[in-house]
Amino acid sequence: MRFLLLILSLLWGTTLQAQGFFSRGTEEGDRRWEAVGRLELPGDAFCTGALISPKLVVTAAHCLFDASTGAPVAIDDIQFLAGWRNGRAAAYRRVRQAVHLPNYDFAAPADTERVRKDLALIELQHPIRNTTIMPFATGERPDQGAEVGVVSYAHNRSEAPTLQDLCKLLSRQDGILILSCEVEFGASGSPVFSIAPDGTPSLVSVISAKARDESTGAPVSLAISLDAPLAILRALVSEGAGLPRGLTRQSAGIRNEETGAKFVKP
Known part of the structure; x- marks a missing residue:
């Protein structure tokens, strides 16, 4: 595609x-x-x-x-x-x-x-x-053709989080998921969910941009694999890498509650 x-x-x-x-x-x-x-x-x-x-x-x-x-x-x-x-x-x-x-x-x-x-x-x-x-629990990235749903505060539903109609994962390209979901203003960062048969959602991706299929002209959305x-x-x-300059996790009184992982450069 x-x-x-x-x-x-x-x-x-x-x-x-x-x-x-x-x-x-x-x-x-x-x-x-x-x-x-x-x-x-x-x-x-x-x-x-x-x-x-x-x-x-x-x-x-x-x-x-x-x-x-x-x-x-x-x-x-x-x-x-x-x-x-x-x-x-x-x-x-x-x-x-x-x-x-x-x-x-x-x-x-x-x-x-x-x-x-x-x-x-x-x-x-x-x-x-x-x-x-x-x-939300995070899940494995879905297979091509799988149904997913996007929950967002887009411009025409900015006053409540709304699950769009289920759309499909059209393609996976080097860490990018191409979805048939049509997204609009306010959808940046929107979670993409796989929905289990019992209705339980698992977060599998995050919306980054909107695009258009060059061959069909159909709108698509681009999301990043987690x-x-x-x-x-x-x-x-x-490690406190995002703290304001000069402030460490220790001086800010922050404990390593979320993960014990060590940062490894990609």
């Missing part, structure tokens, strides 16, 4: 664009997606993120950069709103540190090489321990 990559910034959302829109097909009783949240950024921008532990949120790396200047977003300017629904969140958390994959370059051309490294992990200031907000990249990010967080 050949596809034309579109600009990654197309997937950022803004609260100005989102006003007046509400999610479709989201019942108050369906709380499976409470661990999906809006990642609030400066200038009314937002992305989507998902909890994979009480303190760790996975999202896209480009969400950590200012879309207009290309500069990294200050940690103090990021907030995670777990289970954001119609103007209220089930939990509000500030960010302690944020890391992206080594060699990710926000200023690089919007191509597949950039997508392949477009993954970030955020450590929250305080864990979210709430019986209605259960972090397998090895997530292990690298967990190790970076454990």
Whole structure:
């Protein structure tokens, strides 16, 4: 499959664009997606993120950069709103540190090489321990042809986390998953799930960009495989690589709760 990559910034959302829109097909009783949240950024921008532990949120790396200047977003300017629904969140958390994959370059051309490294992990200031907000288990990447679902705060459903209709994994290319899911503004960092027969979701990927199939013109979305990249990010967080300059995990009073892994350069 050949596809034309579109600009990654197309997937950022803004609260100005989102006003007046509400999610479709989201019942108050369906709380499976409470661990999906809006990642609030400066200038009314937002992305989507998902909890994979009480303190760790996975999202896209480009969400950590200012879309207009290309500069990294200050940690103090990021907030995670777990289970954001119609103007209220089930939990509000500030960010302690944020890391992206080594060699990710926000200023690089919007191509597949950039997508392949477009993954970030955020450590929250305080864990979210709430019986209605259960972090997602991560699963193995699905096989080609498998059905998956994307949960996001896109521009026409920005007020509640919504599972889109199931779509298919069309192809896997060197760590990039090409999905038939059609995504829009606000979908950056959205979790991609495999759904078990009993309805239990497993997080298998994260949305990075939207694209178009060159042969058919059909819209597709590009997501990054979590397998090895997530292990690298967990190790970076454990080492405090994303803490503000001059601050160590010891001086910040952070214990190595999430992983005992040592960082190995790819």
